[in-house]
Amino acid sequence: MARLAQTHGLTDIQQEIVSTVRDFVDKEIIPVATELEHRDEYPQQIVDGLKELGLFGLMIPEEYGGLGESLLTYALCVEEIARGWMSVSGIINTHFIVAYLLKQHGTQEQKDTFLPKMALGEVRGAFSMSEPGLGSDVAAITSKAVKEGDEYVLNGQKMWLTNGGTSTLVAVLVRSDEGHSPSEAAAAPHRSMTTFLVEKEPGFGEVRPGLTIPGKIDKMGYKGVDTTELIMDGLRIPANRVLGGVTGRGFYQMMDGVEVGRVNVAARGCGVAQRAFELGVRYAQQRHTFGKQIAQHQAIQFKLAEMATKVEAAHAMMVNAARKKDSGERNDLEAGMAKYLASEYCKEVVEDAFRIHGGYGFSKEYEIERLYREAPMLLIGEGTAEIQKMIIGRRLLEEYRFQG
Numbered sequence: 001m002a003r004l005a006q007t008h009g010l011t012d013i014q015q016e017i018v019s020t021v022r023d024f025v026d027k028e029i030i031p032v033a034t035e036l037e038h039r040d041e042y043p044q045q046i047v048d049g050l051k052e053l054g055l056f057g058l059m060i061p062e063e064y065g066g067l068g069e070s071l072l073t074y075a076l077c078v079e080e081i082a083r084g085w086m087s088v089s090g091i092i093n094t095h096f097i098v099a100y101l102l103k104q105h106g107t108q109e110q111k112d113t114f115l116p117k118m119a120l121g122e123v124r125g126a127f128s129m130s131e132p133g134l135g136s137d138v139a140a141i142t143s144k145a146v147k148e149g150d151e152y153v154l155n156g157q158k159m160w161l162t163n164g165g166t167s168t169l170v171a172v173l174v175r176s177d178e179g180h181s182p183s184e185a186a187a188a189p190h191r192s193m194t195t196f197l198v199e200k201e202p203g204f205g206e207v208r209p210g211l212t213i214p215g216k217i218d219k220m221g222y223k224g225v226d227t228t229e230l231i232m233d234g235l236r237i238p239a240n241r242v243l244g245g246v247t248g249r250g251f252y253q254m255m256d257g258v259e260v261g262r263v264n265v266a267a268r269g270c271g272v273a274q275r276a277f278e279l280g281v282r283y284a285q286q287r288h289t290f291g292k293q294i295a296q297h298q299a300i301q302f303k304l305a306e307m308a309t310k311v312e313a314a315h316a317m318m319v320n321a322a323r324k325k326d327s328g329e330r331n332d333l334e335a336g337m338a339k340y341l342a343s344e345y346c347k348e349v350v351e352d353a354f355r356i357h358g359g360y361g362f363s364k365e366y367e368i369e370r371l372y373r374e375a376p377m378l379l380i381g382e383g384t385a386e387i388q389k390m391i392i393g394r395r396l397l398e399e400y401r402f403q404g
């Protein structure tokens with residue numbers, strides 16, 4: 001049988017990378033994922049394996065020791081990894097976004113300092129926009145940086161920091177009203193934000209003077225990977241750790257990072273949906289009711305048909321969004337659509353696979369139980385469905401402006 005979600009037109013190198021990752025996922029991730037997830041255990045051995053494969057440097061340019069691969073190659077690897085365990089793709093994702101931010105917006109000194117170590121996985125990235133009082137409304141950020149001599153002093157509380165404990169370099173978005181009067185800053189909040197590159201020790205507690213990572217947030221799913229708060233209380237950051245060297249650009253830098261992150265979340269949705277389909281189609285041929293396999297009941301076959309169609313459609317949109325970015329074109333519309341569709345379809349495919357499992361889907365012994373708790377995260381991360389629809393809607397009105 002031809003597998004679902006094939007990608008045509010890949011180079012030999014892309015095919016080799018993706019099939020190596022797929023083998024790794026089948027051998028090293030799938031057999032242990034559910035057990036580690038139930039224990040909420042960090043998958044150190046898997047992370048070490050990914051380091052060896054060079055995945056932390058996949059999109060980092062070769063001149064900095066990375067593999068210099070495209071967004072498409074990256075997204076296809078993420079799809080494979082999420083098929084094995086979504087949390088592992090989360091470990092790579094924030095690292096990838098910070099490396100992308102440095103590549104696109106960093107000063108030469110910042111690139112030279114961080115990218116080679118990031119390519120090896122020695123420096124590990126996380127990014128922090130959300131606060132207890134906001135997520136979607138990034139412009140409402142209240143954490144603040146104030147300049148004192150050659151340094152900035154940062155204060156405020158951040159929320160939902162994926163890899164908050166394990167990372168050693170956090171891109172933190174804060175308000176810095178420098179050069180703006182309070183009324184100007186209020187009128188253009190996007191222009192008074194700055195991204196700081198905050199180096200820290202891994203772990204919990206006070207990881208640098210003025211910076212505390214309190215502990216892991218207990219989550220419904222997406223376990224194994226640490227998600228934390230981040231508290232800045234008089235945190236001093238030198239001026240040369242302002243991303244790109246100039247204040248006031250942080251909002252636009254972060255939005256650029258989140259845009260490639262959306263392709264990545266779409267890829268995660270594709271991977272989880274593929275796994276759910278695999279589990280559903282297998283179980284449907286094992287379970288018998290009323291004298292035949294449940295797969296032979298038309299209602300179940302229809303479910304499988306719908307699931308497979310969704311897997312194909314989501315994959316095609318995700319690949320299209322990645323290719324558009326790789327060609328140098330603006331891809332916010334395609335990335336928003338791919339993220340929206342892939343995350344919604346993922347949730348639906350997982351639910352259908354769960355229903356096919358009958359009562360056993362409710363048992364922790366079956367992998368689908370884990371997927372059922374993981375899929376909802378994709379509806380939220382990197383912008384909720386409502387935010388994607390706002391982006392899509394605005395872009396459509398730009399493209400289809402009524403000229404009457």
Ligand SMILES: Cc1cc2nc3c(=O)[nH]c(=O)nc-3n(C[C@H](O)[C@H](O)[C@H](O)COP(=O)(O)OP(=O)(O)OC[C@H]3O[C@@H](n4cnc5c(N)ncnc54)[C@H](O)[C@@H]3O)c2cc1C
Binds near residue numbers: 094134227384386
């Ligand atoms: C496991 C996990 C990991 C995360 N990791 C990170 C991370 O690494 N870094 C980081 O910065 N953040 C991270 N986040 C935060 C995430 O980006 C936010 O949760 C998300 O953006 C939504 O923000 P919110 O939770 O504040 O919801 P809100 O913004 O409060 O939204 C609540 C509801 O209102 C809807 N809504 C909001 N505004 C509108 C509007 N204008 N029109 C219509 N509906 C609207 C939303 O769609 C949602 O349904 C993570 C979150 C989770 C759960």
